[in-house]
Amino acid sequence: MRKSQKEIAESSRSISRRGLMLGVIQAAVVSVMGLKLRSMQIEHADEYRLLSDGNSINIRLLPPARGLILDRNGTIIAGNEQNYRVTLTREEAGDVSAVIARLRRIIPMSDRQAAEILEEIRKRSAVTPVMVADRLTWPEFSSIALNAPALPGVTPESGLSRSYPRAGDFAHVLGYVGPVSDYDLSKIENPDPVLRLPEFQLGKVGMEAKLEEALRGKAGARRVEVNSAGREMRELSRIEGQQGATVQTTLDAGLQNFATQRLGNESAAAVVMDVTNGDILAISSSPVFDPNMFVRGISGPDYRILMQHDHRPLADKTVQGAYPPGSTFKMVTLLAGLEAGVINPGSRFYCPGYTQVAGRKFHCWSRGGHGTVDAVQSLERSCDVYYYELAQRVGIDRIAEMARKLGIGVRHELPMSAITEGIAPDRAWKMARYQQEWQVGDSLNASIGQGYVLASPLQLAVMASRLATGRAVEPRLVRSIDGVVQPVPEWPELGINPLHLRTARAGMDAVMNGSHGTARRMRIIAPEWQMAGKTGTSQVRNITAAERARGVIKNEQLPWDRRDHALFVCFAPFDMPRYAVSVVVEHGGGGSAVAAPVARDILLYALAGGLPPLSAYPDGERAKVEEMWSKMNLMPTPAPSPGTERAKA
Amino acid sequence: MSYLDYQVAQTPTGWRKVFFLNWPLVFLVVAVCCIGFLMLYSVSGGNLDQWAGPQMERFAAGMVLMIGLAFVPIWFWRSISVVSYAICVLLLILVEVMGHVGMGAQRWLVLGPIRIQPSELTKVAFVMTLAAYYDWLPVEKVSRPLWVLIPVLLILLPTGLVLMQPDLGTSIMLIAGGGIVMFVAGVSLWYFAAVIAIVVAGVTAVMESRGTDWQLLHDYQFKRIDTFLDPTSDPLGAGYNIAQAQIALGSGGWSGRGFMQGTQSRLNFLPEKHTDFIFTSLAEEFGFVGAFSLLMLYTLILGFCLHSALTNRDRFASLMTIGIAGTFFLYFSINMATVMGMLPAKGSPLPLVSYGGTSLMILLMAFGIVQSAHVHRPRG
Missing domain, CATH: 3.90.1310.10 (Penicillin-binding protein 2a (Domain 2))
Known part of the structure; x- marks a missing residue:
């Protein structure tokens, strides 16, 4: 559409008229603002200057x-x-x-x-x-x-x-x-x-x-x-x-103090859980650092010391640390096999000291072999070959599923930082992670908690709690906020056959109290506190062919950071489980010698509500325990002050 | 009118367009931006990297964009105006569906590495569309009810979407910006009188609605109105900001406390001192002289735009120039009036000065279009 010159002229005129009107309005607004500026900055400047300079209300x-x-x-x-x-x-x-x-x-x-x-x-x-x-x-x-x-x-x-x-x-x-x-x-x-x-x-x-x-x-x-x-x-x-x-x-200051001191200078972690409600009573990572230093502003040199310490004091090993669980994982494999029906509690395997799979020899920790063992004995003696046989029959996917059911490879939400998920590996996981097919050898390693399996001490404590109760107990740290009590849910059943659970528990009992139990020396003899547990010793290195040829090297001869991790999980009392404890001592050596006594002492302290009577220990241990106590410098827990009543209500 | 009417032969072509730019306007824009850099440097306590540096980089990019757009023939802008309007409406709907929530409202759209605020883009695009509409519409039809209804709907569609974000401030600006174009296009003043009457009635209704179950505004918006009416009612919240802003402004006096000497801004009494409240820092450090100078620079920008528009015989070009200048006017006057305590705190940036990429880039682009209108004006 073409417009005539007349139209254009007319529209320009109308725009000019209205445009000028708009200009006048805008000029008026600008003038008002200019006047306001003048009023504030020139006429009333002194008042504002006073307000600004102080001598006034702030x-x-x-x-x-x-x-x-x-x-x-x-x-x-x-x-x-x-x-x-x-x-x-x-x-x-x-x-x-x-x-x-x-x-x-x-x-x-x-x-x-x-x-x-x-x-x-x-x-x-x-x-x-x-x-x-x-x-x-x-x-x-x-x-x-x-x-x-x-x-x-x-x-x-x-x-x-x-x-x-x-x-x-x-x-x-x-x-x-x-x-x-x-x-x-x-x-x-x-x-x-x-x-x-x-x-x-x-x-x-x-x-x-x-x-x-x-x-x-x-x-x-x-x-x-x-x-x-x-x-x-x-x-x-x-x-x-x-x-x-x-x-x-849910923490207990006395128990936390005892656990921390019991771990001492080791690079280690311990978790104590109330299996009935999931309360975490102690969660201790060692060595510790003084958080007050951070509040005050930590100095450069102090911070460097903490950062460069090979025991990593700043890391929270209880929830951030992921370790190969070693033989403490065997309950998972056993229950996977029982639930899948590939074995029953009475099934036996013969252990000659090794298994030959795909042209590779997988050794049992006992070179001479365990002979014929059943399910309970396999835990009691921690026979690796039993689990090699089992793994080949049950398959990794069912083992991983059982691990997740028992709390390994899943994140447990607590108000703590950088909580690890651990790894419960299966075929899909390896494909996603490495783009490789799962091998039979991987299953064998996983069956004894080596290879790709990783679990945090928190997860091990959750596993022990779930084994003890048969329920999907979740850990919790907060009892109440501002007096509002956080409810404890009724933890659902895990859905594992009670007979199978009893078999696993019987195996853990035999570890402590059986005649061939790997941790027999660390048992509790007080009948009302009878304890069930499982040791674990996990390799952090691959044994080279040359090392194998030379024969087994003693752990103590290795540099610290290449030694085995020592692990232990347990619960007590056996008949009426109350507390579960997990202990991991990084590069500590053997689970039975290093981690088990720590876990036993912490568990006894929790059960006794303080230092336990010496009569709970077997004769051979009492002198050692007494000496250890005398070296400890436990912090007294003050009686609750009146101000805390509100929080408890 | 078809683009042949522009008498192309007399329109500068190629790089010679550079001589026909509205150079005073370019210099004014650069001057205002430079004041911005100075203030950003000052409020960061002398730290170039915090705000001033990034702002300069965006300014450099924006200037290139502005000159580039100025070279694009004005008839191009007219022909894409409807398309750009549609795109903006689409983006606003997208924000509603999947936008990023910031500061309690959903305003941002994240597209890969770019974060855009479609409501800012809309301010320019819909002014262009209204200008194109009135360019197309024969002058004698301008005030007929049906032909008034169409632009009203064109304004209300994006306004409604912005209001849903919810962003009351921007929706008011859109209505006012559209109103300016309609006003200049010659729509009968009776319509404006009617709208003003309805608004007055509406405000009364809103204030009456408070506390009832058909409450029309968010609580925080009511609170801002309260704070506006009585800044002492909320001494730690919004009222604190306004009170401290006024102290900063007033204490500047005639010539201010000197560059980087403003105690209010430097002692962190001022919130958002690099964005919404940057004018108070300027007023504190450079006093009435500085604040008034900035106001005058803004006024000169308005004046040059108005002059360019009124001497342009192309209806689309002059309407669009006035519309963009009008939006710019709303921008700075709302911000200044807010910090001086003449309007409720609304959270709007000071154009070309406040820290913020989207706002700066879009304003520079808008001035590029104004320049394009200037360069490609009908001659002879």
Whole structure:
């Protein structure tokens, strides 16, 4: 459609008229804004300048006290303590090094600390307050406050800071808090303004991080009158914040302390579970570190020591560590075979000391062989050949299915960091992971918990609990949050034939109490605490042909990190199971010699509710046990304070 | 009118188009962006990498895009306007279906590595469509009810979709931007009077609805209105932001506290100081002189656009230029009025200055189209 020149002219005129009208309207709006600017910035500038400079009312956030974490009896395992500290702001300080020099006359500070602080201040933006000194004594703190005029930019502050009164005992399960980093903030949408306070700390790992929302609480605020130097003159009003929720865990501080000390300096992990409800009473990874160091800001050298330690103290081996479970996996294979119907409890296999499969010799740990063994004896003596035979009949997929049923190869959700899923390998898994077909040899290795099978100590404890009860017990760590008790579900039946379960349990009983039991020396003789268990010793290396030719090398002759892992799972009392324990000692050597006594002691402590009577031990063990106790430095558990009543209710 | 009417022979071609760009407008845009870099550098505490650097990179890309678009003949924009409108509506529907939820609302669309905010794109595309519509429509039909209804529906469709995100601020801007084009196109003033009457009645209804079970706004939106009416009612939430913004602004005084000396912004009293509240940092550090200068730069941009539009005999080009300038006007006036406490806090960026890729790129693209209208104006 063509328009005539007249039309075009007419439309231009109409646009011009309306366009000018619009221009006038816009100009009017701009003028109004200009006038408002003028009114604020010129006429009322002094008022705003006063507000800005201080000498006026300021709103300051009150960081909430972090929620307490208690053990099952109400003992505080993560609390708050009064903390006096000093921050420095470069912009206000002017000559930073002079201020630091003057500060050093009041509080002790090494040359290196001073240099580190200077470096930190230089790196941060000029307006960010940097922590100069922390955990000051009251005299130091008050003398800094008195000398404030000579210390520009220095702000003394008092506040609460996290403390872990049980030191390293709960380091791994609780984790720790630390200063809020830009990275932390970037992960949160609409971060709470309180997170931007310089001294505010949030959970970094472990339960502190996982339950951050519950533990943080709500900030309060105060309106204060300040003078032009920013000093507070008086408080006008105050809205109290809300302390974070108290979290009561299922943990037992006494037992946790005992377990941690019993593991000692080994690189090891122990988990104690109440099989009736899934409560985790102790979950200990060793060696420990002191989480208080992280709250205070760990120094570079200290951190390097922790990082470079070959026993990896920072790793939580209980849930993050995945180990070949070794012979502790044999109950899985046995139950898979029984449930599949390829054997029955009375089936026997002959063990000549090895099995020949696909041109390869698979050895039993006993070179001479076990002769003819049945199901119970296969566990009692931990005969490998029995499981090699079984694996070939039952197939890997059914073994993997049983492993998952018993809790291996599945993630158990707990409020802890980096929980591993472990591996319950099957054909599909190997194809997906390595693009390779499953081999018979793989099944044989898996049947005795070697090869691709990996399980965490937590999973082993879950397995022991499920074997003991026949129910799909799940572990749990939180008893109540803010007084609200977390319900324990009725754990469903696993659906395993009770006769088969009884066979497996009888085998575990025989391990401890049978005449040929591999852990007979570690049995409990008190009849009411009779214990059933299974040892495991898992290789972390492949034995080379040359090594085989030279004969078996003793573990002790190997460098530490190539020695076998020692494992043990158990539960007690046998008739009426209450607690299950799993212990893994990395590169500890034999399961029966190294892991079993640790698990036995922890289990007895749990059963007795403290150090057990010596009469529970066989004669030969008592002297050793007594000596061990005398070397321990157990921490007393204080009686629950009145303040914790609420949490228990 | 067909593109032959443009008298192609007299329209510059090839690289010679460079001489016919609206150069004062280019310089004004660059100047405003430079103020943005300066402020981003300042509010980050002197850290180039945090905001200023990335913003400069996007600016460089945006400038190339702007000049590039300016070289594209204006009739191209007219012919794709309907298509671009359809695409924007489609994208808005996509956001509704699978968008990324950010800050409590669903606004972003993530397509591989690109995150786009279709509502921003819509602001430009639908102004173009309305301009094309009124270019096509004979002038005498402009005020007839049926021919008024069509653009109203064109405005309400994307507005409704944006409102569902929910993004009240952008939907208001879309309505106002569309209204500006209709106003300039010559729609009878009676329609506008009627709409204003309905809005007044509507606002009354909304305020009355509060607390009843047919509540028409989100609680947080009501809260913002409360805070606007009485900033002390929520001293730690939104009111805190507004109060601190006003303190920062007012304390700038005549000439400000000096570059990087603003205590309010540097002591973190100001929230979102690199985006929605960047004007307060400018006002604090450069005072009335700085803030007023920026306001004047914006006004000059408006003026040059208006002049370009009114001297352009192509109806599509002038309507579109005025529409884009009008949207730009809404952008900066809403942001400034908000931080000065004249409007409820709404969370809108200061155009060309605030940190943010989508907004900057789209504005520079829009100015590229304005330049295209300028370069390819009918001559002779």
